[in-house]
Amino acid sequence: QVQLVESGGGLVQAGGALRLSCAASGRTFSSYAMGWFRQAPGKERKFVATIRWSGGSTYYADSVKGRFTISRDNAANTVYLQMNSLKPEDTAVYYCAARTYYSGSYSTTTYEYDYWGQGTQVTVSS
DSSP states (O other): OEEEEEEOOEEEETTOOEEEEEEEEESGGGOOEEEEEEEOTTSOOEEEEEEETTTOOEEEOTTTTTTEEEEEETTTTEEEEEEOSOOGGGOEEEEEEEEOSOOSSOOOSGGGOOEEOOOEEEEEEO
């Protein structure tokens, strides 16, 4: 079992920044990679970014590339999402997730992740 808890969401004006955190506990050694997804009201959950625990390689959705940065602290079992130059279209509930199996490609779909946090709301006003 892996437990994930997101924090750091809030209300920010367009152009501002937020840093989200995802604290992992339990059998964290079973996790191969972590991901961030977001879901706006009435829309499907979409991929944002992923990072591998070993090596820290990253991959981003085109919509956030150059603005968001995913990072991890292996010792603290924590993953971060630094969000800069925020836009109103970034408004969503942000979820972190854990993937427990190896894949040669970066996982960008929800069904490829095994554990999910409860989400944290990010609202960007214009």
